Amino acid sequence: MWHRISAIVMRYFYLHRRSVARVMEIFFWPVMNLLVWGFVSSYLKELALPKTVLFLLGSVILWDVLYRSQQGITLAITEEFWVKNIINIFISPISVGELLAAICIVGIIKSVVTTIVLGILAFLFYRFNLLTAGPGLVLFVGNLLLFGWAVGLFTMALIFRYGRAAEALIWGVPFLIQPISAVFYPVSVLPAWLQKIAYLLPSTYVFEGMRQVLDTGITDVPILAVSFGLNLVYLLLGSLYFSWMLYKVREMGYLSRLHLE
Amino acid sequence: MYQESTHTNIAKNITEVRLLTKRFGSLTALNSLSFKVCKGDILGLLGPNGAGKTTAIHCMLGLVTPTSGSIRIMGLDVARHRRKILARVNFSSAYTALPSNLTVRENLIVFARLYGLKAARERIDSLLELFEIEETHNRLTGSLSSGQLTRLNLCKAFLNDPEILFLDEPTASLDPDIAAKVRQRLQELQRQRGLTMIYTSHNMQEVEQMCDRVIFLAKGRIVMLGSPAEIIKQSKSSSLEDLFIAIARNGHLYQTVDNQEDEPCGTE
Numbered sequence: 001m002w003h004r005i006s007a008i009v010m011r012y013f014y015l016h017r018r019s020v021a022r023v024m025e026i027f028f029w030p031v032m033n034l035l036v037w038g039f040v041s042s043y044l045k046e047l048a049l050p051k052t053v054l055f056l057l058g059s060v061i062l063w064d065v066l067y068r069s070q071q072g073i074t075l076a077i078t079e080e081f082w083v084k085n086i087i088n089i090f091i092s093p094i095s096v097g098e099l100l101a102a103i104c105i106v107g108i109i110k111s112v113v114t115t116i117v118l119g120i121l122a123f124l125f126y127r128f129n130l131l132t133a134g135p136g137l138v139l140f141v142g143n144l145l146l147f148g149w150a151v152g153l154f155t156m157a158l159i160f161r162y163g164r165a166a167e168a169l170i171w172g173v174p175f176l177i178q179p180i181s182a183v184f185y186p187v188s189v190l191p192a193w194l195q196k197i198a199y200l201l202p203s204t205y206v207f208e209g210m211r212q213v214l215d216t217g218i219t220d221v222p223i224l225a226v227s228f229g230l231n232l233v234y235l236l237l238g239s240l241y242f243s244w245m246l247y248k249v250r251e252m253g254y255l256s257r258l259h260l261e
Numbered sequence: 262m263y264q265e266s267t268h269t270n271i272a273k274n275i276t277e278v279r280l281l282t283k284r285f286g287s288l289t290a291l292n293s294l295s296f297k298v299c300k301g302d303i304l305g306l307l308g309p310n311g312a313g314k315t316t317a318i319h320c321m322l323g324l325v326t327p328t329s330g331s332i333r334i335m336g337l338d339v340a341r342h343r344r345k346i347l348a349r350v351n352f353s354s355a356y357t358a359l360p361s362n363l364t365v366r367e368n369l370i371v372f373a374r375l376y377g378l379k380a381a382r383e384r385i386d387s388l389l390e391l392f393e394i395e396e397t398h399n400r401l402t403g404s405l406s407s408g409q410l411t412r413l414n415l416c417k418a419f420l421n422d423p424e425i426l427f428l429d430e431p432t433a434s435l436d437p438d439i440a441a442k443v444r445q446r447l448q449e450l451q452r453q454r455g456l457t458m459i460y461t462s463h464n465m466q467e468v469e470q471m472c473d474r475v476i477f478l479a480k481g482r483i484v485m486l487g488s489p490a491e492i493i494k495q496s497k498s499s500s501l502e503d504l505f506i507a508i509a510r511n512g513h514l515y516q517t518v519d520n521q522e523d524e525p526c527g528t529e
Contacts, residue, residue: 007374014367016361084358088417091322092375093348114472250350256319 004094012076021210025071030064034121036206041126054214056184057128061118062210063183065111065141066203067174069148072107073100074155074170081164090255096246104149111145133210136219140206143224147202148232150190151177154237157245160254183207202234273526274333275300275425275457276321283316283481290316292482292517293330298425298474299526301455305468305489307501309509314461316479318427319443321459322352335424347369348376353418355411361403365413368402369420376421386427388416392446408439409443415443419450421527425457430465443470465501476499477515479508484515 010240015021037060041053077099078124089099119130133140147222155173159166180194185194198204213219249255276298283291291313298304306314319325319508321332323343332339334346359368366385389395392412397405411431418426426503431447432440444467450456462468468475469489477485477492485492485508489501498504508515 003374003377007371010374011360011363011367011371014363014371019362081359083362084356085360087324087352087354088359088372089375090324091347091352092372093344093352093377094375095344115529147303167448247326253283253290253316253319253325255277255324 001098004092004098005102005105008089008094009105012103012106015079019076021098025075026068026114027117028109030068030118033064034060034118034125035145051215053126054128055211057126058130058133058210058214059207061115061122061130062140062144062206063178064114064118066112066144066148066151068111068175069107069145070152070155070174071148071170072110073103073149074159075150076103077156078159078167078170086255096205096243100153100242107149111141112146112232115141132217134217136209136213136221136224139219139221139224139228140210143202143206143227143231145254146228146235147206149235150231150238153235154241157163157238159244160242160249161245177201177203180204181185181207186211202230202232205230208216272392273300274298275335277333277458278321279331279333280318281317281322282321282328283313283325284328290481291320291327292479294478294483295330296476296483296486298457298459300457301451302473303451303458303460303471305469305472305475306459306461306478307465307505309505310478312478313481315429316461316481317500318352318429318461321415322427323347345378348421349444350425350427351418351421351425352427352429353411353414353431355431355433356429358410359402359412359413359417362401363469364399364401365389366398368413371415372417373420378420384420385416388419391450392416392418393442393506407434408436411435411439412445415446422454423456425459428458428460430461430463432462432464440467447471463505465505469501475503477508479515481516482517484508484518486518 016026017209034057037056077086080089080193115130122128122130130137155169158169180190180198181201182190182198183203187198187204187208190198205223209220209223209227274297278297279295281291281294282289294313294317296304306317308314316325320327321334321339323339323346326340335349337346339346347372350504363371369385369388370381373385377386386395389398392415394405394409394412394416397409397413402410402413411434415431415463418428428447432443435443447458448471451458458471460468472489474486475492476483485496485504492504493499493501496504496507498507
């Protein structure tokens with residue numbers, strides 16, 4: 001099993017090694033995001049809102065974990081459609097589970113690298129120390145990675161079913177989640193009915209928890225446990241939906257057609 | 262050079278398709294196809310565009326789920342043992358590609374790992390040499406000519422020393438010289454290893470040269486089956502090419518061949 005997973009990991013390592021566009025995806029866009037929000041935060045600091053600065057910078061860095069994690073799954077498989085390699089992968093003895101495991105490993109590596117780079121830059125430019133979140137940081141990042149994978153599975157299932165017409169979802173779906181997850185503001189800002197929906201998303205607990213730990217220094221483990229529990233539910237549903245869609249795609253012959261699109 | 266296979270205990274009927282039907286909504290792409298492929302044979306699946314050749318191959322590879330019927334490859338049911346079968350077969354098509362932004366060697370290393378090859382480096386070198394593209398090993402795949410890409414696809418297809426090779430128009434878009442070289446290599450490998458091939462092509466001369474048996478499909482039905490010589494005689498056509506044109510234009514006039522009692526494969 002491991003040789004098949006490592007084959008796919010190696011395939012993406014080769015891809016990133018000489019692709020400026022792919023490396024930019026890990027560094028350039030997250031850094032640009034950090035710079036814009038960092039300077040907005042500096043301005044807010046001048047307005048004597050120091051906590052807001054911390055919250056915004058923390059949110060920018062952690063949001064990127066979720067975004068990259070979802071993109072890790074969707075872009076990796078869509079890439080195989082783009083280069084007409086999907087059939088070669090699907091007629092090899094790799095299982096869907098092994099393929100997803102490999103893509104998740106690539107996603108973890110990319111997210112960790114991005115988080116480290118953003119953490120260092122945030123410290124150098126804005127004196128923001130991400131490590132003040134303490135060991136809870138691992139729980140925040142872990143929960144966001146898991147939720148990103150779950151969202152990625154749903155998105156990818158739709159792309160398998162609807163083909164290139166659905167590719168915009170790769171970039172669109174995370175921004176559907178962002179306002180409800182209360183990334184840049186507390187849940188209390190949302191209308192009451194939307195707060196109920198927000199608490200159905202594991203990401204909401206992470207961003208609430210992050211603001212709490214940056215404010216009080218205390219990691220609220222129980223709410224992160226709720227986030228983890230929800231993540232397990234979403235991952236299970238995402239996996240079932242992805243598997244069912246693959247079954248339908250084989251039945252409808254879309255796999256053969258998708259690579260020709 | 263490439264080593265001969267040590268495979269043993271392979272069923273004589275290496276592929277057995279029974280009453281294979283595939284419907285996409287109201288369209289019947291394959292209509293009760295039944296045929297056998299004997300070990301070491303090259304079977305040509307022929308027919309005009311939309312006849313069902315690629316759907317049949319994709320059903321055999323598990324990329325498309327049949328509506329009904331069964332497919333057994335090397336004695337194993339494709340529906341239940343897809344991954345076991347895929348480890349022992351391979352596929353090359355003019356319509357698939359390998360990632361253009363990886364080098365030739367990187368692509369082959371990735372697939373060698375996917376198939377769990379030991380001594381991958383030696384295998385890759387011998388295949389690149391066999392298909393005469395060893396000088397491209399460090400080049401980006403996207404920079405190769407179509408002839409080199411076809412041969413790279415074939416290197417990928419031979420990596421796992423397959424017992425059955427599915428080839429979907431492998432020489433499409435090649436110039437005659439390269440196409441002849443590719444055919445020659447495939448025939449050499451087939452003879453050396455007793456390799457079984459299931460082959461689609463629109464080049465009837467190539468089919469006559471390569472295939473032991475051919476199946477003509479029209480709108481998902483088998484309308485002719487046998488060796489190229491038998492079929493030409495049976496249909497009273499002057500060549501396979503003429504028969505192809507006749508079937509492409511008037512396929513609906515041809516009766517379905519009932520092949521459920523196909524001749525058994527010979528014993529070794």
